[in-house]
Amino acid sequence: MRNRRALALAALLASAVVLVGCARDTGTTPPAAGGDAAAGECARNPAPAAAGGAAATAVPALPNADASALKVGLAYDIGGRGDGSFNDAAAAGLEKTIAELGVVKENTKELAAAVNESEDAAATRLRQLVAEGYNPIVAVGFKYATALGTVAAESPDVRFAIVDDSTVEAPNVTPLIFAEEQGSFLVGAAAALKTQACSVGFIGGVEQPLIQKFQAGFEQGAKAVAPEIQIDSTYLSPAGDFSGFNDAAKGQVVATGQFDGGADVVYHAAGASGQGVFQAAKAAGKSAIGVDSDQYNVPAYADVKDVILTSMLKRVDVAVFDYVNAVAAGDTSTLPEIFDLSVDGVGYAVSGGKVDDIATDLDAYKAAIISGQITVDTEPTS
Numbered sequence: 001m002r003n004r005r006a007l008a009l010a011a012l013l014a015s016a017v018v019l020v021g022c023a024r025d026t027g028t029t030p031p032a033a034g035g036d037a038a039a040g041e042c043a044r045n046p047a048p049a050a051a052g053g054a055a056a057t058a059v060p061a062l063p064n065a066d067a068s069a070l071k072v073g074l075a076y077d078i079g080g081r082g083d084g085s086f087n088d089a090a091a092a093g094l095e096k097t098i099a100e101l102g103v104v105k106e107n108t109k110e111l112a113a114a115v116n117e118s119e120d121a122a123a124t125r126l127r128q129l130v131a132e133g134y135n136p137i138v139a140v141g142f143k144y145a146t147a148l149g150t151v152a153a154e155s156p157d158v159r160f161a162i163v164d165d166s167t168v169e170a171p172n173v174t175p176l177i178f179a180e181e182q183g184s185f186l187v188g189a190a191a192a193l194k195t196q197a198c199s200v201g202f203i204g205g206v207e208q209p210l211i212q213k214f215q216a217g218f219e220q221g222a223k224a225v226a227p228e229i230q231i232d233s234t235y236l237s238p239a240g241d242f243s244g245f246n247d248a249a250k251g252q253v254v255a256t257g258q259f260d261g262g263a264d265v266v267y268h269a270a271g272a273s274g275q276g277v278f279q280a281a282k283a284a285g286k287s288a289i290g291v292d293s294d295q296y297n298v299p300a301y302a303d304v305k306d307v308i309l310t311s312m313l314k315r316v317d318v319a320v321f322d323y324v325n326a327v328a329a330g331d332t333s334t335l336p337e338i339f340d341l342s343v344d345g346v347g348y349a350v351s352g353g354k355v356d357d358i359a360t361d362l363d364a365y366k367a368a369i370i371s372g373q374i375t376v377d378t379e380p381t382s
Contacts, residue, residue, distance in 0.1 A: 042198035042226050047364035048373060065328035068102035072324055073109045073134030075125050077141030078245050079272040080112025084298040085291060086271055086316060087112070090140045090163065092293075093320025101325055109134055113143065115243050122147035130155045136327045138176075138320055139163065142210055143242065148173065159332075161323045163316055164210055174332050176319040178339045180210070181217030181376045182369055183312040183346030184267070187289050188221025189365050190310050190348065191265040192229050193358045194287065199230040201258035203251060203277055205244035205270035207235035209379075214269035214291070214312070216377040221365070224374070232258050233380070236273055244270060251276030259284040265309060267291070278304040287354075292316065296351035311349040315339060342370050 074094055076087045091110070097103040109132065111125050122144055129137045130151065136159040139148050145165040152160050152170045159172050166175040191200045202218050204211040215233050222229050234254050236244030244250070251273035255266050259280060266281065267289035268274040274290060281288040282304045290311030295301055301308070319339055326332040339345020348355070348362060355362065368374040 042192070042195060043228060044192065044226050045224065047361040048368040049364075062322070062325060062329070062334055064100055065325050066102055067097060067324055067328035068104060070103055070136065070324065070328060071107040071109075071132075071134045072097065072103055073129035073132075073137040074111070074320075075122075075129065075137065075139045075144060076110060076112040077143060077271075078113050078115055078242055081110060082300070083246075083272040084295060084300045085274060085293055086314070087140060088298070089293050089314065089316035090138065090320050093317035093324075096317065096321045097324045100321075101328060103324065113141070115246055116241065119146050123151055126151040126160075127154075130158050135159055136161060136324065138323065140316070141165075159327055161320075163319065174323060174335065176316075176323060176335075176339070177337070178314050178316075178319075179341065179346055179376075180269075180312070180314060181213040181220075181378050182341045183314060183348065184214045184217030184269070185221035185224070185369065185374075185376045186348045186362050186365060187267055187310055187312045188218035188223075189225045189362055190221075190355050190358060191218070191267060191289060192222040192225035193361060194309060194355075195226075195229065195265050197262055197264040198226060198228065199232070199262040199264065201255070201261075201263040201266035202231065202233040203254055203258070203266060203268045203270055203273075204233070204235040205268075205273055206237050206239065206242055207244075208239045211235070211269050212380055213378050214267075216380045218267050219380060219382065220377050224365070225361075230262065231382075232261060232263055233382075234258070236270055244273060246272045248273055248276035248279070252280045255280035255288070256284065259286050265289065267312070269312075275301065275304075278307055281307040290349070294349040294351050296349060305352065308352060308354075310355045311351075313347045313349055315345050315347075318345065341366055 079087055081091045098105050139162040142165040145167050149168045152173050161174040161176050163176045202215050219231050236250050255277040258266050265287045268277040269291045278288050287309040288307050289309050292314045295311045296305045296308045326334050336343050
């Protein structure tokens with residue numbers, strides 16, 4: 001039973017009290033400020049015992065191929081390069097191909113999506129890259145799926161990859177898929193180990209299945225550590241409305257409501273809207289968890305990095321680099337079916353040293369997931 005704040009956001013701008021009353025129903029009432037949970041009484045389970053053979057798989061790095069003859073195109077999701085999150089991770093992968101594979105910078109092109117644009121606009125962007133001779137082309141985000149299905153069929157000699165989607169079944173399309181729920185489990189565990197209020201929050205950009213994987217993992221990880229922890233989960237926009245990935249003002253409003261409601265750690269999976277979450281944490285003197293990139297080290301967040309506890313790393317940079325390398329080598333079958341914990345495709349950041357004291361516990365949970373001792377949900381259970 002999700003009590004999203006869609007109707008309360010305007011009122012919250014005038015009064016934080018409204019948002020406190022609109023916390024998502026997780027089956028229990030968030031603790032009042034100053035109550036027992038706020039005093040730090042949060043019963044925690046011990047970390048899993050070590051499981052044999054559970055260390056991350058040491059996958060040998062493929063030799064770097066010569067990609068100097070390739071023209072590489074990137075079609076970014078909303079926010080484009082500079083979002084400090086998902087798109088910037090893809091951009092980092094492109095930069096690495098220039099530095100290490102010999103891709104010529106002048107032979108790359110980057111285009112970005114607009115908020116709530118039409119499918120025709122997405123297809124036009126991909127067709128532009130095809131017409132200008134870019135091959136391979138990486139579509140950064142599931143929103144390209146429909147357009148890519150059309151354009152890939154029109155251009156069978158062009159190689160495409162798409163991040164976060166596996167529905168486009170074509171011989172010239174490679175899906176780049178991640179186990180976001182696994183990385184989110186680890187930062188959920190971190191939040192539960194660090195909270196002093198026994199109350200944490202999750203903010204998703206758009207309420208749709210991909211972002212629900214982040215929510216599911218975060219909630220499961222937090223409850224694995226502290227079964228009675230309160231979790232306030234909210235989305236900035238409904239399915240089909242992608243504005244939630246690029247609305248820092250709304251992110252700040254919603255996060256402020258979660259902090260006022262008792263949470264002291266909030267995790268966002270909301271793209272550029274996360275900047276507002278960090279600003280709210282800074283104002284409240286609380287903590288936040290970033291996503292996709294190591295957001296502690298993102299220059300745009302330098303003034304708020306002291307509130308960033310950790311970030312859930314989604315290694316889109318690795319996937320983009322590995323894909324271009326595989327295309328240059330002529331064999332994309334070498335890519336993993338899913339970029340998960342076992343290949344360090346997801347994980348958590350340690351910049352800032354705020355999780356150094358709980359790293360042993362987090363790595364124990366990581367090992368338990370890799371070994372199969374823990375199976376992480378991909379859909380929220382509450």
